[in-house]
Amino acid sequence: MTITVNNGAEQSEGVFDSFECAIEALAPRCAHCGCRVIGHGVESSGTVYCCAHCARESGASGVADNAGATAAIDHLTGEQGFR
Ligand SMILES: [Zn+2]
Numbered sequence: 425m426t427i428t429v430n431n432g433a434e435q436s437e438g439v440f441d442s443f444e445c446a447i448e449a450l451a452p453r454c455a456h457c458g459c460r461v462i463g464h465g466v467e468s469s470g471t472v473y474c475c476a477h478c479a480r481e482s483g484a485s486g487v488a489d490n491a492g493a494t495a496a497i498d499h500l501t502g503e504q505g506f507r
Pocket residue numbers: 454455456457458459473474475478
């Protein structure tokens with residue numbers, strides 16, 4: 425089995441023999457706790473976090489995990505959250 429990933433950026437293309445290797449090579453790290461962000465994550469002011477808690481701990485406001493009210497928060501604040 426091989427896994428080819430291409431998201432349009434030259435630096436983010438590769439062929440891997442497992443999901444684990446692709447994640448290690450390509451997934452961003454949370455700016456607060458350092459874990460790999462393999463889901464949607466939360467982005468605030470261009471910084472990626474694994475969850476809203478980490479984003480808030482780092483000073484971001486107006487972020488929430490995907491618990492139902494996210495779409496309204498996104499429209500009011502312009503913050504990018506879960507889709
Ligand atoms: Zn985190």
